[in-house]
Amino acid sequence: MTESPAPPLTVVRPGEGAEGFLGSIGVAFKLWGADTGGALSVVEHPFPVGALVPPHLHTREDEYSIVTEGEIGFRSGDREIVLGPGGYITKPRGELHTMWNAGAVPARMIEIISPSGFEHCFREMADMLADGPPPEDAMATLAAKYGLEFGRPAWLPDIIARYDLTPPPGV
Numbered sequence: 001m002t003e004s005p006a007p008p009l010t011v012v013r014p015g016e017g018a019e020g021f022l023g024s025i026g027v028a029f030k031l032w033g034a035d036t037g038g039a040l041s042v043v044e045h046p047f048p049v050g051a052l053v054p055p056h057l058h059t060r061e062d063e064y065s066i067v068t069e070g071e072i073g074f075r076s077g078d079r080e081i082v083l084g085p086g087g088y089i090t091k092p093r094g095e096l097h098t099m100w101n102a103g104a105v106p107a108r109m110i111e112i113i114s115p116s117g118f119e120h121c122f123r124e125m126a127d128m129l130a131d132g133p134p135p136e137d138a139m140a141t142l143a144a145k146y147g148l149e150f151g152r153p154a155w156l157p158d159i160i161a162r163y164d165l166t167p168p169p170g171v
Helices: 119-129 138-145 156-163
Strands: 019-021 026-031 041-047 052-058 062-069 072-076 079-083 088-091 097-101 107-114 148-150
Touching: 019 119, 026 119, 041 097, 041 119, 052 156, 062 072, 072 088, 072 156, 079 088, 097 156, 119 138, 138 148
Parallel strands: none
Antiparallel strands: 019 026, 026 041, 041 107, 052 097, 052 148, 062 088, 062 107, 072 079, 072 097
């Protein structure tokens, strides 16, 4: 009797995984869709003090976040909360949401994206921004490719003022 081969195993040690910058926060790639049969991907996002992710929604995937360092504020739809280390939150597809560093020290979170695929948007965005500001229409083209939509909600200036945030260009 022959034994079946062991299923694939992906190991990512602490500090491993390609990294990039997304304009206001960082990204560290941990598990790609190819590692999970397309079920999900996992990235980590470091948030410098004052960082704000532009309000956006995903049309193809849900996101699940776990704060591991500092304090991160979340607004999804009309709900807002600040979470510290060990806090979890869901961000369902189709709902406008944003995140920001809500504290005075750098913060970090793990992002689980289901199904996988959106990690490639992060990779393309980081590559695009590595050489400086992209051409005006490049971000819109990338967003459309991955079903990402940006918004400018009326509540955003209040969050920026309350947390003394530095919005990325165009926000």
